[in-house]
Amino acid sequence: MQFCLDKHGEWVAVSASDDENKEEEGGENGGFFGRKNEQHVKKIAKTLADSTTWLDMLNDTKRNAMFQRAIENSMEKITSVKKRNAANGGVVLHVFDVGSGTGLLSLFAARAATGVTVRIYSCEMFLPMFLVGERVVRDNVREKKIPETSSIQMFHTRSEDVDAIAKHELDVLISELLDSALLGEGWLMVLKDVFSRELLRRDHFSIVPSSAKIWVQLLHAEESVLDVDVKKGRAALFGEAITSDGFSRLDVQCHFDSLEKRGRIRAISKHIQVFEIDFTNDKDWGRTEVVRCCCCSSSSSSSSSFRSLGLEINAVAMFWEIDLEGSGAFRLNTFPAQSYRRHWRQVIAPLECPIPLSASEEIPIQVEARIADDCLAFDVKVSGCGDKEKEKKKEMTMKKQKETLIETKQETCREKKIWLHIALANISEFWSSRAPLGDNVCGLNLTKANVLLCAKSVESNSPGYCYQSFKCDLLDELGHRYSTIEEEQTIFLWKSCELFVDDADEKKREEEEKEEEGEEDNKKKLRIDVDAGLEITANHVVFFFSDKSHADEWKTQPVQVARMDQELIGNKFRIIASNLDADEGECIRVLRK
Numbered sequence: 001m002q003f004c005l006d007k008h009g010e011w012v013a014v015s016a017s018d019d020e021n022k023e024e025e026g027g028e029n030g031g032f033f034g035r036k037n038e039q040h041v042k043k044i045a046k047t048l049a050d051s052t053t054w055l056d057m058l059n060d061t062k063r064n065a066m067f068q069r070a071i072e073n074s075m076e077k078i079t080s081v082k083k084r085n086a087a088n089g090g091v092v093l094h095v096f097d098v099g100s101g102t103g104l105l106s107l108f109a110a111r112a113a114t115g116v117t118v119r120i121y122s123c124e125m126f127l128p129m130f131l132v133g134e135r136v137v138r139d140n141v142r143e144k145k146i147p148e149t150s151s152i153q154m155f156h157t158r159s160e161d162v163d164a165i166a167k168h169e170l171d172v173l174i175s176e177l178l179d180s181a182l183l184g185e186g187w188l189m190v191l192k193d194v195f196s197r198e199l200l201r202r203d204h205f206s207i208v209p210s211s212a213k214i215w216v217q218l219l220h221a222e223e224s225v226l227d228v229d230v231k232k233g234r235a236a237l238f239g240e241a242i243t244s245d246g247f248s249r250l251d252v253q254c255h256f257d258s259l260e261k262r263g264r265i266r267a268i269s270k271h272i273q274v275f276e277i278d279f280t281n282d283k284d285w286g287r288t289e290v291v292r293c294c295c296c297s298s299s300s301s302s303s304s305s306f307r308s309l310g311l312e313i314n315a316v317a318m319f320w321e322i323d324l325e326g327s328g329a330f331r332l333n334t335f336p337a338q339s340y341r342r343h344w345r346q347v348i349a350p351l352e353c354p355i356p357l358s359a360s361e362e363i364p365i366q367v368e369a370r371i372a373d374d375c376l377a378f379d380v381k382v383s384g385c386g387d388k389e390k391e392k393k394k395e396m397t398m399k400k401q402k403e404t405l406i407e408t409k410q411e412t413c414r415e416k417k418i419w420l421h422i423a424l425a426n427i428s429e430f431w432s433s434r435a436p437l438g439d440n441v442c443g444l445n446l447t448k449a450n451v452l453l454c455a456k457s458v459e460s461n462s463p464g465y466c467y468q469s470f471k472c473d474l475l476d477e478l479g480h481r482y483s484t485i486e487e488e489q490t491i492f493l494w495k496s497c498e499l500f501v502d503d504a505d506e507k508k509r510e511e512e513e514k515e516e517e518g519e520e521d522n523k524k525k526l527r528i529d530v531d532a533g534l535e536i537t538a539n540h541v542v543f544f545f546s547d548k549s550h551a552d553e554w555k556t557q558p559v560q561v562a563r564m565d566q567e568l569i570g571n572k573f574r575i576i577a578s579n580l581d582a583d584e585g586e587c588i589r590v591l592r593k
């Protein structure tokens with residue numbers, strides 16, 4: 001055990017085992033939890049408590065009560081169906097709690113058993129939380145706080161790796177994998193996996209939460225809000241706030257109320273419902289909804305003052321509401337002016353083309369809404385249909401074209417050597433989060449990191465393929481990017497810098513290779529033969545591109561981290577890097593030679 005929540009909701013560091021003697025055996029220097037490390041562990045616990053929203057979430061009594069009642073209702077409904085259909089034998093209910101954390105939802109399910117046997121499978125991938133959950137469940141069993149007819153089987157793993165559930169066995173799926181952006185913790189990915197493995201019962205099943213509605217509100221935001229809070233906040237995590245096809249990506253959280261009170265944002269429209277997602281139907285997720293409405297009618301007194309101030313619609317906020325068990329009776333939402341919550345806030349994004357508030361009475365607006373490609377966020381594209389807005393759009397398009405032209409010209413003048421900086425690494429913390437917590441993990445949102453690390457697998461059975469990479473300052477957060485060479489060796493097992501494109505010699509070499517291997521023309525392809533010099537275990541590839549080849553570049557560039565689908569052990573490897581611009585598809589492949 002590392003640390004847990006005490007009865008006042010405080011994080012406290014506890015021993016590695018329940019047996020006090022064993023801890024003593026650890027002695028001054030023994031083990032991670034020996035006395036010497038107590039302060040260290042407390043520091044980690046405190047940092048984690050300060051820098052995450054766990055406590056806020058666990059103390060959200062409205063959330064907890066709604067989930068409890070929704071779980072009870074769902075289980076009651078399924079129980080009555082099963083009882084009706086059962087010939088004469090006893091009824092057994094199978095429940096899957098994904099991301100069980102402290103075990104709260106599993107305990108709700110265990111207690112909801114009414115005259116039936118309930119088997120709960122509960123999984124949590126984040127080790128400290130898994131340990132806390134294990135202890136909570138154990139204590140509840142010992143104190144006889146759950147009926148003897150209920151059992152909870154706990155797995156320290158990702159939901160995709162739980163194989164104890166048989167096909168079509170699952171009656172109830174429960175989970176609270178929702179963040180401010182609704183989908184950022186990977187709820188849709190979990191659902192996709194559950195549906196693709198056909199774990200849910202064919203006839204009757206229940207999913208808590210069962211559906212969600214999404215609203216947007218159009219805003220005028222101060223440039224500094226968009227730049228500092230949104231663009232920089234987002235860029236630090238994933239990249240652009242606006243996708244290449246003009247959709248605003250809604251995943252940066254803010255406190256709407258507080259920004260509004262300080263006059264940093266102004267609501268221009270009412271709440272506009274743009275999307276509804278049915279989590280119980282996996283065919284329901286891949287669409288784009290178009291909603292048309294009118295903004296700023298003359299009845300809105302504030303809108304006329306906005307016009308006189310020359311404001312424009314330049315941002316959009318998103319709120320969601322979930323229906324927990326399908327009846328509409330148990331709902332939770334992220335509307336502003338609800339009770340103050342840190343774990344669920346509002347999200348905000350800039351618009352690609354701001355819409356001026358015209359002198360006419362009403363501005364026709366079109367909102368296109370869709371779930372983002374990676375299923376981890378929600379995208380909207382807001383466009384006005386008025387003349388002024390069209391003019392502004394044209395102006396912006398021309399400006400962009402001009403900028404692109406200048407950039408292209410500059411590009412052609414520059415020397416076109418691109419270097420691929422690449423390393424094979426052993427990053428145990430992300431290898432299913434199984435490693436114990438160290439100083440490095442404090443403050444890092446492992447939930448999101450892990451979801452992203454496993455986001456897309458490349459369609460191939462060949463061993464050694466990597467998952468699609470993602471851009472993140474992960475290594476920086478882990479504390480390795482600025483580490484000394486000696487320390488780096490614990491993470492980077494092999495590191496190199498290779499010329500990737502557009503050098504005459506390189507092209508010649510590639511062509512010769514292609515001829516040798518009878519390959520199709522693909523100028524962005526590179527093979528690197530690696531001799532690590534000793535046997536290494538590599539489970540990640542870390543890389544970035546740069547027009548410089550210096551070793552220092554590792555310290556200044558954001559890197560891409562890609563988790564391999566299996567650990568490779570050996571001393572000689574071949575790395576094939578190709579089609580790195582492709583959205584899907586192969587990125588980097590590592591093979592053992």
Ligand SMILES: C[S@@+](CC[C@H](N)C(=O)[O-])C[C@H]1O[C@@H](n2cnc3c(N)ncnc32)[C@H](O)[C@@H]1O
Nearest residue numbers: 099100101104123124125126129157158159176
């Ligand atoms: C928001 S917390 C909810 C915890 C708990 N269910 C509750 O409601 O109090 C989500 C938890 O799910 C875990 N998690 C996220 N995706 C997961 C997955 N695919 N498999 C297992 N655990 C996951 C995270 O590590 C995190 O601890």
